[in-house]
Amino acid sequence: MAAPHIPNLNTLRRGRIRGRGASRAGEDHGSRTSGKDRVVQGTDNDASVSRLSAVELGYLDDPYAAALTPPGSATRRLPIINRGTYVRTTAIDQLVARFLGPYSPESQAPKKQIISLGAGSDTRIFRLLSSRNPPDFVYHEIDFAVNTTAKICAIRSAPPLQCALGIDSSNNEVTVSEAADALHSPSCHIHPVDLRSLSANSPSPETLPGVEKGLPTLLISECCLVYLSPSEADQVVSFFSQHLLDSVDDTTSKASEGSEPTSQPKTPLGLVLYEPIRPNDPFGRTMVSNLAARGIQLQTLHRYASLEAQRTRFREHGLENGQAAADIDFIWEQWVSEEEKERVAGLEMLDEIEEWQLLARHYCVAWGWRDRDEVSAFKGWKDLQAQAGE
Amino acid sequence: MSDLDRAIEQLRACRLIPESQVRELCYKARELLIEEGNVVSVDAPVTICGDIHGQFHDLMELFRVGGDVPDTNYLFMGDFVDRGFYSLESFLLLLCLKVRYPDRMTLIRGNHESRQITTVYGFYDECIRKYGSANVWRYCCEVFDYLALGAIVLGASSELEPTASSANDTTQSTMPIDDGELETEVLNSHGEVTMSTYRPRLRSSSNISTDSRNISPPRDISAAPGQPGMPVRSGAPGTGASADGNGSATTSRTGAVLCVHGGLSPVIDSVDKIRLIDRKQEVPHEGAMCDLLWSDPDEIEGWGLSPRGAGFLFGGDIVKQFNHINGLSLVARAHQLVMEGYKEMFDGGIVTVWSAPNYCYRCGNVAAILELGEDTSSGGTVSRSNGDYGRSNGILGGDAANRVVSPGRRYRVFEAAAQDTRGMPAKKPVADYFLVS
Numbered sequence: 001m002a003a004p005h006i007p008n009l010n011t012l013r014r015g016r017i018r019g020r021g022a023s024r025a026g027e028d029h030g031s032r033t034s035g036k037d038r039v040v041q042g043t044d045n046d047a048s049v050s051r052l053s054a055v056e057l058g059y060l061d062d063p064y065a066a067a068l069t070p071p072g073s074a075t076r077r078l079p080i081i082n083r084g085t086y087v088r089t090t091a092i093d094q095l096v097a098r099f100l101g102p103y104s105p106e107s108q109a110p111k112k113q114i115i116s117l118g119a120g121s122d123t124r125i126f127r128l129l130s131s132r133n134p135p136d137f138v139y140h141e142i143d144f145a146v147n148t149t150a151k152i153c154a155i156r157s158a159p160p161l162q163c164a165l166g167i168d169s170s171n172n173e174v175t176v177s178e179a180a181d182a183l184h185s186p187s188c189h190i191h192p193v194d195l196r197s198l199s200a201n202s203p204s205p206e207t208l209p210g211v212e213k214g215l216p217t218l219l220i221s222e223c224c225l226v227y228l229s230p231s232e233a234d235q236v237v238s239f240f241s242q243h244l245l246d247s248v249d250d251t252t253s254k255a256s257e258g259s260e261p262t263s264q265p266k267t268p269l270g271l272v273l274y275e276p277i278r279p280n281d282p283f284g285r286t287m288v289s290n291l292a293a294r295g296i297q298l299q300t301l302h303r304y305a306s307l308e309a310q311r312t313r314f315r316e317h318g319l320e321n322g323q324a325a326a327d328i329d330f331i332w333e334q335w336v337s338e339e340e341k342e343r344v345a346g347l348e349m350l351d352e353i354e355e356w357q358l359l360a361r362h363y364c365v366a367w368g369w370r371d372r373d374e375v376s377a378f379k380g381w382k383d384l385q386a387q388a389g390e
Numbered sequence: 391m392s393d394l395d396r397a398i399e400q401l402r403a404c405r406l407i408p409e410s411q412v413r414e415l416c417y418k419a420r421e422l423l424i425e426e427g428n429v430v431s432v433d434a435p436v437t438i439c440g441d442i443h444g445q446f447h448d449l450m451e452l453f454r455v456g457g458d459v460p461d462t463n464y465l466f467m468g469d470f471v472d473r474g475f476y477s478l479e480s481f482l483l484l485l486c487l488k489v490r491y492p493d494r495m496t497l498i499r500g501n502h503e504s505r506q507i508t509t510v511y512g513f514y515d516e517c518i519r520k521y522g523s524a525n526v527w528r529y530c531c532e533v534f535d536y537l538a539l540g541a542i543v544l545g546a547s548s549e550l551e552p553t554a555s556s557a558n559d560t561t562q563s564t565m566p567i568d569d570g571e572l573e574t575e576v577l578n579s580h581g582e583v584t585m586s587t588y589r590p591r592l593r594s595s596s597n598i599s600t601d602s603r604n605i606s607p608p609r610d611i612s613a614a615p616g617q618p619g620m621p622v623r624s625g626a627p628g629t630g631a632s633a634d635g636n637g638s639a640t641t642s643r644t645g646a647v648l649c650v651h652g653g654l655s656p657v658i659d660s661v662d663k664i665r666l667i668d669r670k671q672e673v674p675h676e677g678a679m680c681d682l683l684w685s686d687p688d689e690i691e692g693w694g695l696s697p698r699g700a701g702f703l704f705g706g707d708i709v710k711q712f713n714h715i716n717g718l719s720l721v722a723r724a725h726q727l728v729m730e731g732y733k734e735m736f737d738g739g740i741v742t743v744w745s746a747p748n749y750c751y752r753c754g755n756v757a758a759i760l761e762l763g764e765d766t767s768s769g770g771t772v773s774r775s776n777g778d779y780g781r782s783n784g785i786l787g788g789d790a791a792n793r794v795v796s797p798g799r800r801y802r803v804f805e806a807a808a809q810d811t812r813g814m815p816a817k818k819p820v821a822d823y824f825l826v827s
Contacts, residue, residue, distance in 0.1 A: 079510065282729060282754030290752060345699055348510065351501065353697050354727040358753055
């Protein structure tokens with residue numbers, strides 16, 4: 001139970017290390033940008049440590065958490081953080097499960113695809129592959145090359161991860177790029193791509209090999225788009241919704257002679273967001289300034305400051321069939337069964353109820369989708385309980 | 391300068407004292423605390439403080455706002471440790487001040503003053519990190535076991551003395567002053583009055599529903615010095631603060647104030663029952679002692695299950711009945727973060743005082759301390775009122791015959807100490823927020 005967050009008083013007294021932040025502001029623009037990226041990339045470490053903490057205490061069952069956490073960084077998180085990690089993970093798991101639908105190894109169910117933006121060290125792909133084998137989906141992870149390289153390195157050194165991906169000596173369906181920053185297998189693709197480079201002009205097949213434009217698709221952004229500028233974040237979503245997945249299939253649209261391009265049926269697409277909200281109350285303002293002190297800027301936070309703003313965001317992206325959102329406190333109260341709540345509450349004494357609610361009300365899960373009647377890929381989302389109001 | 395004074399000076403500078411000195415301090419503190427009853431009697435004036443949680447620099451801000459020890463008589467309602475970066479410095483300083491000025495410093499136990507909780511919420515880790523072993527943690531936990539479970543404040547005035555700064559407020563001196571008494575005043579950290587409420591002066595002619603005993607302003611406080619069970623504080627270390635009052639609270643016209651960290655318990659219907667608990671142990675998982683440290687008031691009727699997994703929720707009817715039975719006018723407690731620093735509930739029958747501003751360096755809340763003035767009983771005070779501002783309904787309604795008058799309450803609200811000037815770490819612990827790239 002190390003506590004690295006408690007500062008050493010001696011170094012504080014002597015060091016006066018406060019100057020560091022000030023000097024960063026003086027650097028030239030170019031290195032500042034890459035410095036900011038580094039900070040954002042570093043947040044992934046926080047996430048994997050938090051996940052491992054929640055797993056080790058029994059909140060989550062995730063056999064892959066340890067292999068994807070940097071060795072030596074395991075730390076027991078505070079109970080409210082563990083509960084938050086639990087709620088956020090299980091909420092998105094549920095959205096994913098309802099998107100994929102019931103699994104049956106026999107049925108040749110239509111495949112679906114999941115694209116995880118800024119996936120980092122996320123373990124969801126491994127958990128899905130082990131529970132739905134043979135897979136009825138294709139999973140894509142997109143992240144900075146530095147993060148994909150680290151992940152592929154972790155995969156290479158951890159047999160359980162390889163096993164989940166179906167890698168063994170006889171299997172040559174899995175390829176890793178020369179730079180060891182990209183991985184491709186029939187059901188899993190790891191793409192070393194800076195999301196900001198995705199635009200309508202980028203040659204999509206080369207950029208994201210393996211993405212099939214006709215498959216019902218789920219985009220997941222767990223605290224990813226929030227780091228981009230509002231226009232960059234818009235551009236990323238538009239890249240998928242308007243450009244890459246704009247139509248079911250080029251050949252079918254050509255076959256239907258005479259039809260207008262605008263009437264082409266769009267690929268069913270859902271977007272799941274997990275991000276902070278409500279930056280304008282005292283807690284929110286403190287959060288913004290504390291993160292700023294760490295060099296973290298949540299650039300879209302003020303634009304999508306409320307549940308309603310998130311719902312509007314989905315509408316603006318043409319996800320017209322449904323727009324819903326709920327904060328983490330609501331999801332804990334409404335989505336988690338009483339029995340499960342009791343189990344989780346029994347894992348650790350959570351003393352700080354007020355603080356938990358305060359924290360949990362400043363994070364939300366939001367989900368919106370567009371569908372086609374004959375596909376109805378997102379019908380499982382319709383009866384999920386969403387939170388009304390701001 | 392004595393060793394103790396030197397230690398105080400050192401801790402005030404946020405520098406730790408050697409382990410051997412901690413051991414000695416804890417030994418002395420235990421000797422002192424063992425003499426205290428489960429419910430310590432404290433005479434007004436007193437300044438009541440809520441959770442500190444190792445936010446040392448904010449504790450210094452509290453002393454700046456509330457006055458220094460021993461000039462101000464303090465009562466801290468527990469949760470000195472855990473969560474903040476400086477639990478050791480905060481708790482050891484408070485303990486030094488307790489040993490140095492035992493009758494000007496009352497410490498009662500919070501739910502975090504426990505072995506089990508401190509191993510989860512940071513104090514244990516901090517001890518290991520700063521002293522290299524668990525010895526100091528063990529010394530401190532032994533002190534925790536001897537902390538009182540509650541306190542009774544006696545002799546509080548029903549009426550506030552005007553604050554010094556209110557002289558700036560010209561309305562105070564020009565408005566009529568004969569029609570009410572200042573009951574609640576809220577000040578910011580600069581001592582400026584930001585809110586005040588008045589209660590109508592109780593006259594039989596103006597309030598026919600009032601029992602005649604309540605006519606005069608309650609200056610004839612019965613908890614006068616020299617009564618049996620009302621120790622007169624001599625100031626001699628280790629003697630003054632310890633003896634228990636003996637039900638004398640119930641005769642006070644201005645009802646006594648019970649201070650406890652969490653709240654009430656379904657198995658405790660009188661203050662005297664608290665006195666019967668064998669408190670010198672780790673905080674149990676259930677029972678009276680646990681409830682006192684863990685329970686919360688809530689807008690319910692009767693008792694409810696606590697979402698904290700320990701203690702109970704209790705409603706306004708419970709508070710009203712408990713106050714009535716025990717001749718209390720107010721229960722002051724801490725335990726719950728309130729964004730405004732304090733929160734009165736149930737017609738002023740209970741108040742939550744929270745003294746950790748920007749809790750965990752994250753919550754953005756302000757903090758408060760509660761000052762209860764001394765009843766001078768001499769009639770020398772001049773009430774101030776503008777007559778028509780915020781007439782208080784703070785008097786417990788209903789049964790006029792058993793009415794006790796609530797004390798005048800002055801809340802001093804303050805913000806977190808400025809980080810830049812206090813050598814606070816610029817970087818926050820990474821676990822503060824849920825993040826993922």
